[in-house]
Amino acid sequence: MQAMEINRITSYDGFKDYKNYLGNVQKEEQATRILVGMGTCGIAAGAEEVHKAILDEIDKRNLKDIEITKTGCVGLCAKEPVIEIKQGDTSVLYGDVTPDRARELVNESIIEGNIIKEWEIGEDDSFFASQTRIVLENCGKIDPESLEEAVINNAYEGLAKAVSKMGQQEVIDELKDSKLRGRGGAGFPTGIKWQFAYDNDSDKKYVICNADEGDPGAFMDRSVLEGDPHKLLEGMAICGYAIGADEGYIYCRAEYPLAIKRLKKAINDAEELGLLGENILGSGFDFNISLRLGAGAFVCGEETALIASIEGQRGEPRPKPPFPAQSGLNGKPTIINNVETLSNVSDIISKGADWFTGFGTEDSPGTKVFALAGKIKNNGLVEIPMGTKLGEIIFDIGGGLENNGTFKAAQTGGPSGGCIPIEYLNVPIDYESLQELGTIMGSGGLIVMDEQTCMIDLAKYFVDFCKDESCGKCTPCRIGTTRMLEVLERISNGEGTLQDLDLLEEMGEVIQDSAFCGLGQTAPNPVMSTLRYFREEYEEHILDNYCEASRCASMFDSPCQNACPANVDVPLYIDFIRQGKYKQAYKVIQKENPLALICGRVCYNLCEGACNRNSIDEALAIRELKRFASDYVMKNEGGFPVPEVKEEKNKKVAVVGSGPSGLTTAFYLRKKGYDVTIFEALPVVGGMLAVGIPEYRLPKDLLNEEITVLTTMGVEIIVDTKVGEDITLKELKEQGFEALYMGVGAHQDRELNIEGKELDGVYSGVDILRDINLGKDLNMKNKKVAIVGGGNVAIDVARNMVRLGAEEVNVVYRRTLDDMPAHREEIEEAQYEQVKMNCLVNPVKIKGNNGQVQAIECVEIEGGEFDTSGRRKPKEIPGSNFTMEADVVVSAIGQNVECNFNCQEVEVEVNDSNLIETDEQLQTNLDWIFAGGDCVKGPSTVIESIKDGKDAAREIDMYLGGDGNIITEMDIERELSGPILEEEKPRVKMPTILLSERKRGFKEVEKGYSEDMAVEESRRCLRCDVEIK
């Protein structure tokens, strides 16, 4: 906008005239306008280059009447640089703008008038739609360096009203009525604070704005200072007027140069116009604002320390009382509020307290700005009404977790706050609710954490921060935080004891109770809250020396191995592949996992989730490499190596079930020299591997290759023999079996309990998979199939149906696609195979005709409250029923274990969920019977079942007098065989068969790596095992 010549405004009417004048000028000037977000964050993301590209392109195209405006930040950091193009009444926001894209936008959008949809950030995106912007209203929308533009957008309206039309007490009353509470942390009512300062008679009073934003991950104040500085200045001036102060300070951290520059300009502009300085708007009220730069001491965010710092003293807190409102800067009554608090004031005065209390909750009206950071998709600044649920912020506004991670906890309040675990996603964000959970609102940092966050590591980080930032004045903060950190480090180094947890708690209480200021009093919060919600994780570190998140480096060699339930030494075998020593590679796997070929095909690779390569480009293709090594050895090296059986022990062990768990137990016990017999109820060996997992993922003939290793070692497998029917536990005991491992799978479907379930054409998922695997001919040609459920069985059934020729395959699932428990890759493959995912839909009735299924009636679902798994509870939308045609309905809503092995007098104890009860040693109520896998935990993954099988072998060995050492260590030097590749290099893609081929039959979808591909991929390994050591 054109700046106009204007003298100081000296009256309320003058201000109104000026504003009207600006409004008229703006109407006349309605031109195309490009707003470039140039907060510090935008600039860091490349906004300056974008800005230049736009200018150049406009110049090159010789375009006229286009205004380019640098604005503050709109808050969507994840998509910076962000620009907004306004033409007439339309306005489009674009994210991730590069200089190239900017040039194209000038051409496409401005010259051609088209919107480039794929770069657009819709205003109705839940990121914006779920926010309510009061403080951030103008951020990213106006030129922060233009006072005129600020005035058009209501700046100084409140101040003009206050000084011209309201008395001091009236302003304070308005603030009190608004129930505005301090946004800096503790939430003290602002109006009451102002009243104290007003009531304290003094020749001099001050207003201080605390802009010493120091929480790690918090940057909301910076955004306001950079994006809308006049809002803050106005708030301060109103405060000054209300309490009778004529001088204000903004204590801003020196690390915010852009904010400082814009503040300085804003102060100058406002002074020139008579909105600050002497005799504001002719009211007789004087108010001058100056800046003070803080050198970055966190403790200077504490109000008395901040005052000491402004006075030129060492930044240390002083005793309260006296409170600053009584005796603050230079011993005079002083109001300290933070940026966000003061930025709410102008609207409260201009629009009234009633307007303000229309937002938020009864006790905490208004909004709160949060800096969303951590493992979240839409990281950035968001402003939400108080009372918004935590889950809504994370999932609706934040878009959920980055990389489809699982939410573990959120930290609010920065180092002074605490964490909120998944069980509390429904907590409304307000001061009291957060306090109840043991955390605080703080200035609004919100750090989202996924399963890869170790809570001990987190506590360590924050305590370390506070320890470093302690001013050193009081004992508990100075020494106590150091001692806390030392205990945490001890635990994280595997040297902790359970007494340490009590000590931590005791220290935490003493520091909270007796530290001098807020910094110290809150420093233990991260420890206390992680102890409160994640005590088991602490215990796991102490008792099992295990850090699930792979953060505590002394507890593992590499994160992939640490994540693997079977403890496979991943980097070592990857390195053998790199060296072309495939048999060695297989042996390394086989040492910990006898089913390498199988896991190379069906494992859900927790290892890859933990892979450090994720932070560079993408995880190493660990599963694919495992498969390659297995396939290569099988085909080219004369089959799999057969481990040597130790000296025969002449002791008999029975294994019930030939699934992954049973096979593993049998493998390790046989290796130790036991006589092992596996009893399998089905006619085929492999349990769920054989009858659950589809052929196109795991060809059956390959399955037998690894089972042959066991039989070669001397394991006896008896099929078609159901324990409990064909032979009883008692009989097995009598036959001389000294121990027995129960490794039964979950082969029974949970019943779909709705009308019509008895109709022809209604199947159970597990049954149908078994039938298909056992070779039953099911013809689905031209049929419409509906599958109910979102787990792996549902997806397996769906993909089988595609291969059986179904005309249409619908998966019906009551939650969202992201909530599906099935594995991501499987869902994606199914979608590729044209399976339709009908999410947020629940079946209510199966309709039939002449006893035959005809359709399925469903109801639409909306997400209700969050449940303890972090997903929204399905809530039916009344009257939204609709019918979906279906000839076949398959129920796949969960599995159960058949427990009919219990007969005669030998009874294994079973719990309410029909699962076997064991102790930590996997021992059942009968000392000679051990159990693991599905029948203890419910449906588990292959690798988890293998882990249980291993653990059982260890326990059974010890039960029978052995040492429990079932792993034969290999003598391998852990060293690098080649350079580590730290630059980006894409993962070698697994080749798959075409869609047409998939529809024709059950051929294995993945084709496997070639030798070249495998070696190339193996070179991507970062060898964390060597580096960490």
Add this chain to the structure above:
Amino acid sequence: MAEEKIKLYIDNIPVEVNKGETILKAAEKAGKYIPTLCYLEDINELGACRVCVVELKDSDQIVASCTTPAQEDMQVKTNSKKVRDTRKMNMEFLLSDHDVNCTSCIRNEDCELREVAEFMGIRDIRFTGEKNHREVDKSTPSIMRDPDKCILCRRCVSVCENIQSVKAIVPDGRGFETTVNPSFYDELGDSPCVYCGQCSTVCPTGAITEVEYTEEVWDAIFDTDKHVVVQTAPAVRVGLAEAFNAEPGTIVTGQMVAALKKLGFDKVFDTNFTADLTIMEEGTELIERINNGGTLPLFTSCSPGWIKFLEHQYPEAIDHLSSCKSPQQMFGAVAKSYYAEKNNIDKEDLVVVSIMPCTAKKFEATRDEMSEDVDYSLTTRELGRMIKQAGLDIMNLEKEKHDELLGVSSGAADIFGATGGVMEAALRTAYEILTGEELKKIDFDQVRGLKGLKEASVMINDMEIKVAVAHGLGNARIILDKMKNGEEYHFVEFMACPGGCIGGGGQPLAASENVLERRMNAIYDIDRKKKLRKSHENPYIQKIYEEYFEEPGSHKAHKLLHTTYQSRGI
């Protein structure tokens, strides 16, 4: 106006205090002991150590009693479980970063940290983590710092900054690494520290102490080739008893002399003698300056801490300083000349030891300008230790008198030990010399007492002599700044320590205002009871002028009894 009263309950004991007074004060009134470490009344009320915490019954809140004002109807618990647990853990925190070598610590006997730990029944320190370690600062001849024993109570910092206005030591660094350091310097010896030792008297531990020379003095005593004489400063006789748990203000002159003799000193003389001598020289200097238009006002030069302060902070005012050596140094000079010659003692075999209430005297004895006068300067505290080491029960010793020749003194010399005393002694003499008349009212009450600044004017002949007295360097700074703003005086007495030498940095610890008053009263008591109360009337002073110096300000007097100063900068 009557102060507003507040009634509250300490462990259910009702107690009334003035509005604004702290819970700690209230507890004191209620007779309940609350342990403190950082607290120093009126000087250091920071709430840093957190061992004085108490619990408020209504809110279960833990607060520091030393900084929390009492409130009406407050219910305070000083010995609840929460209070005990909190205090104990904070104490464990402190001890976990403390060099706990108590057996070899100079403060072994009177360590407040140890006392508080015992009060709390600390039997185990549950933390074995990192300890700060820093080198002991032995850079000065007067005081040394052992940062590993520092508990960061900040008493020293407050005294140095607020009382002395020197700011030689400040809190430095952050968090666990926080330390108290000479500001901007590595060592105290490089800093503008004046060695007054006030920090050492308030330190609750052995972190700041005097540099000890007792072993060297024992060696000299046991060396049969050496003739060892000792001088005792006026303030020592009213402070020493406190080192033996006697009431402050107990006068032990005779017992002290007896003890010194039993320790094996060959002669026990009195610094008071040279105090009288100082009056002769300084009085003459004053008269000369007044008569001959010399630099005025004249500043006294008895207090070495004060001199060093001036040399650092106001070097431009050095000309105002009297050129007279302090009594300690005059004694050394006289002993090694007059006394040695008179008794045919080889100067090389003569060892002069002084017992001073002062740590800066150690430095003074090493000053280049006069380093031969005194060999060892010990503090009152060190003498106390030597007496204990000798197994003497000082309080029950038969009193003895100082040896003659350098041991007889006037009451004017005794009052050198209290603020205003030098001024009063000088006035007694100057008046009589200038007027030739006998002074009727010998007590100059205007310059007595613990008021920080005292000003008076005295008519001598028809001339109004304006004088001022300052004790504590903060007050000295006020006078110097007043002078910069045009205030005129003839004569100003400066003492580095609050109360003068009776409150010196070498005196037994913990001198509250009440203690200072009692020591001061004792000093004036000694003066009042003496027949000889004016320096110029001391027969041995007259004798030394007759036999040796001829007259005050003579060439010989100048050579032995006067000195020069140096600008030191900050």
